[in-house]
Amino acid sequence: MLTHPTLDRLNALGLHCMAEAFADIEAADEAGSLGHAEWLALLLEREASLRQDKRLPTRLRYAKLRQQACVEDIDYRPRAASTAHCLPSLSRDAGSTTANLLICGPAGLDKSWLASALGHKACRDNRSVLYQRVPRLFDDLALARSDGRHPRLLRGLGRVDLLILDGVDGLTSTAS
Numbered sequence: 001m002l003t004h005p006t007l008d009r010l011n012a013l014g015l016h017c018m019a020e021a022f023a024d025i026e027a028a029d030e031a032g033s034l035g036h037a038e039w040l041a042l043l044l045e046r047e048a049s050l051r052q053d054k055r056l057p058t059r060l061r062y063a064k065l066r067q068q069a070c071v072e073d074i075d076y077r078p079r080a081a082s083t084a085h086c087l088p089s090l091s092r093d094a095g096s097t098t099a100n101l102l103i104c105g106p107a108g109l110d111k112s113w114l115a116s117a118l119g120h121k122a123c124r125d126n127r128s129v130l131y132q133r134v135p136r137l138f139d140d141l142a143l144a145r146s147d148g149r150h151p152r153l154l155r156g157l158g159r160v161d162l163l164i165l166d167g168v169d170g171l172t173s174t175a176s
Contacts, residue, residue, distance in 0.1 A: 017050035018043045056123060063129035066166065069117035115164045127161040134167045 003026055010019035021043050025034070034042070103111045119129045144153040157163060 018047040021046035059123040065116045065119050065131045067113050067116040069113050071117045071121045112166050119164050122162045129162045130160045131164040134165050
């Protein structure tokens with residue numbers, strides 16, 4: 001088998017991790033012990049793993065989450081008993097259903113942190129997420145309406161799997 005042309009072809013096709021795995025297998029002399037299906041499965045698994053690893057940072061960057069939070073970091077002890085039993089199922093199902101979620105309460109209860117944690121979990125579950133502060137979103141919508149980008153902005157908001165709107169309690173001070 002011609003190794004260098006195969007490596008060049010894999011790199012030209014953008015299958016860089018597959019090319020690296022191909023070179024590793026050739027160098028380790030495992031080629032004789034693997035069948036064709038096993039060989040191909042190993043190459044495909046390495047490429048799929050690399051692409052999945054690249055996808056998460058891209059989704060997190062697009063989500064623009066306000067805080068670095070993970071659902072695994074939630075401390076259930078200080079929470080009320082009524083809230084503590086539903087958070088594990090909520091984090092497990094984050095982004096997997098089409099239901100809406102409203103997190104409300106007085107200031108200082110870490111609602112933004114919890115929303116960011118659920119958004120991070122949805123990104124890890126291969127869902128598109130967008131975090132927006134409501135006052136900023138309304139300013140962007142007003143500006144987009146005046147310069148003709150309004151339909152495109154609304155399509156972009158509707159395209160994400162999970163849209164997190166934060167700062168709703170600030171509406172009372174700006175609406176008056």
